[in-house]
Ligand code: ADP
């Protein structure tokens with residue numbers, strides 16, 4: 070994979086795919102982490118005299134123009150963060166106004182095209198449709214750089230098809246993510262422990278299956294632990310349960326590498342003010358739902374993490390968004406941060422949990438910006454956006 074730093078960009082129109090998919094609250098950016106993460110590439114290109122044209126998506130507008138998902142607030146924030154260059158936005162993805170934006174973008178300036186998912190062709194399953202959009206995008210540029218790691222597992226026009234049409238390279242975020250994932254995959258320090266949580270087993274069963282042969286232990290918390298507990302024959306009350314996966318969970322338990330919680334925080338309902346107690350994981354009352362792992366489980370997991378030399382953590386241990394159910398995630402996050410060796414955090418909600426709990430991000434070896442993409446990479450799948458950059 071060629072790095073963007075090796076491209077001769079002076080005076081060239083460089084089309085850059087960024088991940089600027091930030092959370093918004095009534096048009097206000099609530100966490101600009103992804104914008105900040107994109108700055109190193111943008112600063113490098115502008116300082117070398119490139120005419121930078123950025124494309125990105127925001128939310129899921131499903132191919133229709135939705136003013137609430139306009140990239141305008143993102144353009145404004147980029148301008149604040151990059152006071153030394155001019156940042157202009159467009160209300161179009163492609164078309165006359167988009168072309169005009171490119172024309173007025175001088176060397177050292179940035180033009181931000183409108184939310185690329187406003188165009189139905191971006192996410193189309195039809196190669197010809199995506200190709201038509203990619204043709205229009207490619208016609209506006211000389212070079213293509215992909216720095217949107219969070220989207221490399223998508224066969225989308227701005228990720229896949231446009232790279233086939235222009236001389237291309239990977240940005241520093243993509244290079245860094247791939248470098249870390251390859252370290253996990255090729256020769257991890259042992260013991261290699263994976264911590265998985267989040268809401269659904271069905272989201273992650275593929276990754277557990279693919280990782281089991283490579284890792285020494287998988288510690289399972291979050292909503293997904295209840296299907297495993299049920300597979301062992303325990304009653305899990307009204308906790309999240311995916312019946313159709315019981316058999317598969319039983320098979321995975323047979324590996325002897327899966328470690329389950331020994332206690333959970335069981336609540337009367339899915340609410341911050343619900344009554345709750347710590348109960349043994351094999352004695353969850355019928356009318357209670359498990360919303361976090363308990364303190365003895367945190368100790369158990371932390372014990373394994375102390376021995377580990379490589380750790381990959383994806384998925385919160387509980388409903389950390391509600392204070393009474395955040396302690397399991399906090400305890401495990403602390404234990405992952407203390408790992409002697411490589412610690413990698415993957416997943417949007419896991420990264421958000423680290424920030425929300427006020428844990429210093431620099432204590433982790435790497436925090437991945439793209440949850441789905443990292444998991445698919447670890448599963449050994451070919452990612453379209455990386456294949457085209459090779
Ligand atoms: P990531 O984005 O890091 O990959 P996921 O999207 O898989 O993580 O899961 C995050 C969500 O899982 C959080 O919103 C959290 O509230 C939820 N969750 C964690 N534990 C439970 C639980 N016991 N019951 C219900 N939801 C849970």
Ligand code: MG
Pocket residue numbers: 416417418440
């Ligand atoms: Mg998530």
